[in-house]
Amino acid sequence: MAFSFKEWIFTTDHKRVGVLYLIGSLAAFAVAGVMSLLMRYELHAPGPDLTANPNDYNVWLYFHGAAMILGFQIPALTGFLANYCVPLMIGARDVAFPRLNALSVWLFFAGIVMALATFVVPDAPDIMWTGYPPYSIRTTGNTAFYTFTVLLIGFSSILGGINFLTTVVYLRAPGMGWNQLNIFVWSICAAFVIQLIFVPVLGVAVTMLAFDKYLGTHFFNPANGGDVLIYQNLFWFYSHPAVYVILLPFIGITFEIIATFARNRVFNYKAAVYGGIGGVLLLSGEVWVHHLYTAGVPDWLRLGQMVSTLLISVPVGLLMISLLGTLYRGSISFRTPMLYALAVNFTFLIGGLTGIPLAMATLDLNLSDTYFVPGHFHYVMAVSGTFAIFGAIYYLFPKMTGRMYSEPLGWTGFIFTFAGINLVFFPMMIAGLYGMPRRYFDFEQFPEVAPLQALMSVGAAVILVGALITLWSWIHGLLKGAPAPANPWGSRSLEWTVPSPPPPGNFARIPAIAPDWHPYAYGRPRSGAASA
Amino acid sequence: MSGRWAWALFACALPLGAAELRDPARVWDLLWREYLVDVSVIFVVFAALGAWFMLRYRRRAPDEEGSGPQLTRLAAVGWAVIPAFAFMADDFYLAAKTWDAWRVYREVPADRLEVKLEAAMWRWDFTYPNGVTSTNELRVPAGKPVLLRMTSLDVVHSYYLPDFRVKEDSMPGRVTYLWFYPRSPGEHLATCAEFCGMMHSKMIGKVIVLPPEQFAAWYEQEAAKLAAAKKPES
Numbered sequence: 001m002a003f004s005f006k007e008w009i010f011t012t013d014h015k016r017v018g019v020l021y022l023i024g025s026l027a028a029f030a031v032a033g034v035m036s037l038l039m040r041y042e043l044h045a046p047g048p049d050l051t052a053n054p055n056d057y058n059v060w061l062y063f064h065g066a067a068m069i070l071g072f073q074i075p076a077l078t079g080f081l082a083n084y085c086v087p088l089m090i091g092a093r094d095v096a097f098p099r100l101n102a103l104s105v106w107l108f109f110a111g112i113v114m115a116l117a118t119f120v121v122p123d124a125p126d127i128m129w130t131g132y133p134p135y136s137i138r139t140t141g142n143t144a145f146y147t148f149t150v151l152l153i154g155f156s157s158i159l160g161g162i163n164f165l166t167t168v169v170y171l172r173a174p175g176m177g178w179n180q181l182n183i184f185v186w187s188i189c190a191a192f193v194i195q196l197i198f199v200p201v202l203g204v205a206v207t208m209l210a211f212d213k214y215l216g217t218h219f220f221n222p223a224n225g226g227d228v229l230i231y232q233n234l235f236w237f238y239s240h241p242a243v244y245v246i247l248l249p250f251i252g253i254t255f256e257i258i259a260t261f262a263r264n265r266v267f268n269y270k271a272a273v274y275g276g277i278g279g280v281l282l283l284s285g286e287v288w289v290h291h292l293y294t295a296g297v298p299d300w301l302r303l304g305q306m307v308s309t310l311l312i313s314v315p316v317g318l319l320m321i322s323l324l325g326t327l328y329r330g331s332i333s334f335r336t337p338m339l340y341a342l343a344v345n346f347t348f349l350i351g352g353l354t355g356i357p358l359a360m361a362t363l364d365l366n367l368s369d370t371y372f373v374p375g376h377f378h379y380v381m382a383v384s385g386t387f388a389i390f391g392a393i394y395y396l397f398p399k400m401t402g403r404m405y406s407e408p409l410g411w412t413g414f415i416f417t418f419a420g421i422n423l424v425f426f427p428m429m430i431a432g433l434y435g436m437p438r439r440y441f442d443f444e445q446f447p448e449v450a451p452l453q454a455l456m457s458v459g460a461a462v463i464l465v466g467a468l469i470t471l472w473s474w475i476h477g478l479l480k481g482a483p484a485p486a487n488p489w490g491s492r493s494l495e496w497t498v499p500s501p502p503p504p505g506n507f508a509r510i511p512a513i514a515p516d517w518h519p520y521a522y523g524r525p526r527s528g529a530a531s532a
Numbered sequence: 533m534s535g536r537w538a539w540a541l542f543a544c545a546l547p548l549g550a551a552e553l554r555d556p557a558r559v560w561d562l563l564w565r566e567y568l569v570d571v572s573v574i575f576v577v578f579a580a581l582g583a584w585f586m587l588r589y590r591r592r593a594p595d596e597e598g599s600g601p602q603l604t605r606l607a608a609v610g611w612a613v614i615p616a617f618a619f620m621a622d623d624f625y626l627a628a629k630t631w632d633a634w635r636v637y638r639e640v641p642a643d644r645l646e647v648k649l650e651a652a653m654w655r656w657d658f659t660y661p662n663g664v665t666s667t668n669e670l671r672v673p674a675g676k677p678v679l680l681r682m683t684s685l686d687v688v689h690s691y692y693l694p695d696f697r698v699k700e701d702s703m704p705g706r707v708t709y710l711w712f713y714p715r716s717p718g719e720h721l722a723t724c725a726e727f728c729g730m731m732h733s734k735m736i737g738k739v740i741v742l743p744p745e746q747f748a749a750w751y752e753q754e755a756a757k758l759a760a761a762k763k764p765e766s
Contacts, residue, residue, distance in 0.1 A: 054730045054731065054732070054733065054734075055730055058727075058729075058730070126729075128727050130727075132687075132688055132726075132727070133687075134686065134687045134688070134704060135687040135688065135727065135728060135729055138686065138687060139729065222703075222704050222705020222706070223704070223705070226705075227705060227706075228688060228703050228704060228705060228706070229703070229706070262589070262598050263591075263596070263597040263598045264597075264598030264599075264600040265598070265600045265602070267600060267601075267603075267611075268603055268608055268611050268612065270608060270612075271608060271611060271612035275612050275616065294690060294699055294700050294701050294725075294726075295701045295703070295708075296700060296701060296703070296706060296707075296708030296709075299634070299638060302634075303627075303630075303631060303634065306627060306630060307623070307624075307627050310623035310624075310626060310627055311620065311623055313619045313622070313623055314616050314619045314620055314623070317615055317616070317619045318612060318615060318616065320578065321611070321615055324578065324581055324582055324585065325600070325611075326600065327582065327585035327586065327589060328585055328589070328600060328601075329589060329598055329599050329600050329601065330585070330589045330598035330600060331589065331590075331591040331592075331596040331597055331598045332585075332586060332589050332590045332591055333590075333591045334590070342582075342586065345582060346579070346582070349575065349578055349579065350575075353571040353574060353575055354571075356567060356570075356571060356626065357564070357567050360563070360567065360626055360627075360629075360630040361630055361634055362559070362560065362563060362630045362633040362634045362637055363560065363563055363564060363567065363630070365556075365560075365637060365697070365698060365699060365700070366560055366694070366697040366698065366699065368699065368725070369690060369692075369699070369725040369726060370725065434694070435692070435694025435695075435721070435723075437692060437723060437724065437725040437733075439727045439732060439733075440732065440733035441732070441733045442733045442734070443733065444736075445721055445723055445736050490595070490597075522597045522598050522600070523597045523598055523599045523600070
C-alpha cells in the first residue's frame with residue numbers, strides 16, 4: 001500500500017482517524033514529558049538549578065498538566081482507542097458519522113497547536129491546569145490560550161460523544177445484544193455520557209475566565225459582587241468527572257487485555273458493567289467538593305461529599321474484583337501488553353487506596369495541596385492511564401501495523417518504566433507527609449525532603465530510559481517486525497477476526513451474532529460470530 | 533447532636549472526650565494510623581490474591597484456554613452485593629471517624645487567642661486583638677488555642693502549618709478560619725499551599741510559640757509602641 005499524505009489528511013476511516021489521534025496524543029505526551037523532566041531537574045536539589053525564574057517553572061508545570069490530561073490521556077483513550085476499537089468490536093464498518101469524526105480529530109489537532117503556542121507567545125500561560133482566578137485573571141500570562149485550548153478540545157470531545165453513542169446504539173452487528181458488548185465499548189459509552197453532560201460546564205467556566213480577564217466582566221471578582229469559588233465549583237464539576245472519562249476507558253481496555261492474555265471469561269461481567277461502570281457514572285457528578293475541602297465551603301457540603309466520595313470505592317471495588325477474578329483459573333501469558341495491564345492493577349490499587357485519606361475530609365485538611373496529592377493522582381490516573389494506553393498500543397500493534405513488535409524490547413521498556421514510576425511517585429507521597437506543598441519552584445523550607453526530591457529526579461531519568469526503549473520498540477516493530485497474523489493472541493473478540501491491518505470497511509461481510517456468542521467466551525468451542 | 537446518633541452503629545470512634553485530644557494535630561495523627569491499618573489490610577488481600585493468581589494460573593501450553601467459572605445468577609448477585617456492602621461498611625466506618633475528628637477541627641475552644649490574617653502576594657499580615665500587627669511571624673503563647681480568621685487581599689492563598697496539621701484557603705471576598713493548639717514553646721513553619729504565582733514557594737512564615745509570660749511581655753511592649761506611635765504630638 002503506497003503511502004499517501006493526502007489520504008491521511010482527508011481520511012474519514014475510523015482506523016486512520018484513530019491513528020491520527022494516537023500521533024497527536026503521543027506528541028502531546030512527549031512534550032509534556034519533557035516538561036516533567038525539566039521540572040524534575042529543577043527540583044533535584046534545593047535552590048535554583050535549571051532556571052532562576054520561578055515563572056519558567058510555572059509555565060512547564062502548566063503545560064505538563066494541561067497537555068497530559070487534555071492533550072494526551074483523554075484523546076488517546078476516547079480518541080485513539082475509541083476510534084480504533086469500537087467499530088471493530090461491535091462489528092461495524094465505521095462510526096455513524098465519519099465526517100464528523102474527521103472534524104473531531106482536526107479540532108483536537110487545533111487544540112494541540114493552541115497548547116503548543118505556550119512556547120512561542122510572549123507571556124506564556126502560567127496558571128496551572130486548574131486556572132484558578134483571581135490569579136489567572138491578574139497574571140500577565142496569556143490565559144486566553146488556556147481558554148481556547150479547552151474549548152477546541154472540548155468541542156472535539158462533544159462531537160466524539162455524539163458520534164460514538166450513536167454508533168454503539170445503531171451500528172452493532174445484527175444480533176449483538178447489550179450484554180454481548182466488550183467492556184471497553186461500555187466504558188467508552190459511559191465516558192462519553194460524562195463528557196456530554198460535563199464538558200459544557202468547563203466550557204462555561206473558562207469562557208467566563210476569559211471574559212473577566214479581557215472584557216472586564218466580574219464573574220469572579222468579589223470587589224464587584226463576583227465570587228472566586230464559583231470558578232472552583234464549575235471547574236471541578238467538570239474536572240472530577242473528567243477523571244472518570246480517563247479512568248473508565250483505561251479500565252475498559254485493561255479488561256480487554258487481561259481477558260485476552262488470561263484467555264478467560266471476565267469474572268462477573270454484569271457486576272463490572274452495571275455495578276462498576278454504571279456506579280462510577282452515577283456517582284461521578286456528586287463528588288467534586290472533595291477538591292474544595294480547604295476552601296471554606298459549608299461543613300454539610302464537605303461532609304456530604306466526603307461520604308459520596310468514599311462510596312466511589314464500591315463500583316471501583318467491583319471493577320477490581322472482576323479484573324482480579326478474570327485471572328482466576330485463567331491461562332496467563334506474560335506478553336508485553338499483559339505486563340502493562342497487570343501493572344495497571346497494581347498502580348490503580350495503590351492509587352485507589354491513597355485516595356481514601358484525601359476523601360476523608362479531616363485528613364485532607366493536612367494533605368490537600370501537598371505532594372501527597374500529585375503522588376496519589378499520578379498513581380491512580382496518570383500512571384495507570386498511561387500504562388493502559390501503552391499496553392493497548394502493544395496489544396493493537398499487530399492489528400494496526402500488520403507487524404509484530406519485539407517482545408524483549410517491550411519487556412525491557414516496561415521494566416524501566418515500571419521501576420521509574422515507583423521511584424518518582426511513592427517518594428512523592430512521602431514528601432507530602434512531610435508537608436511539602438505542590439507547585440513549588442523551590443523547597444528551601446523543607447530541607448528534610450531533599451533526599452526524596454533527588455530520588456524522584458533519578459526515577460524520572462529511569463522513566464525516560466524506559467520511554468525511549470518503548471518508543472524504539474515501536475519504531476523497530478514498524479520497520480522490521482515480522483508480519484502479524486489476524487489473531488496473534490488467540491482472542492475471541494470481533495476485532496481479531498479481521499485481517500491485520502483491517503481493510504477499509506473492516507469486514508468483508510458483517511458478522512451475524514449468535515445469542516450464545518460472547519467476546520470473552522473462552523474455554524468452550526468457538527461459536528456464533530461468523531468468522532468472515 | 534443527631535448526626536452523632538446516626539453514626540453510633542459504626543462510631544466506636546476516637547476517644548475524643550479526653551481534653552488532651554481536643555487538638556487537631558493529635559486527632560489527625562490518630563486518624564492517620566487508623567487509615568493506614570485499614571488500607572494495609574485491603575492492599576495485602578488484593579495484592580496477595582493477584583500475585584497468587586499470576587503464579588498459579590500461568591499458561592502451560594500454547595493453545596490452553598482459561599476455565600473461569602460461569603457464575604449462576606445467585607452467585608453473580610452475591611459477588612456484587614456482598615463486596616458492595618463490605619466496601620460500604622468500611623466507607624461509613626471511615627466517614628464516622630472522620631466526622632468525629634472534623635468536629636475537633638471546626639469547633640474552636642472558647643478560651644482562645646483570635647488573630648486576623650490577611651494574605652497577599654506574597655506575605656502573611658497578622659493583626660492581634662489589641663491592634664498590634666506583624667508580617668510573616670506569628671507570635672503566640674504556649675498552651676492557648678489560636679484561631680486565625682483569614683481573608684486575602686489579592687489571589688487565593690492557603691495558610692498551611694504542617695506541624696499542626698492544619699490548612700485553610702484565604703480568599704478575597706471571603707472569610708475562612710482555622711485553629712491550632714500550640715502546646716509548648718518552639719518555632720514552626722508556615723507556608724503557602726495554594727498556587728499564587730511567581731513567589732508561591734517563597735511565601736514562608738513562622739509560628740513562634742513563646743512561654744506565656746514572655747508572650748505577655750512582648751504583647752504589652754508592642755501595644756505600648758503602637759500607642760506611642762498613635763499618640764498625637766503635643
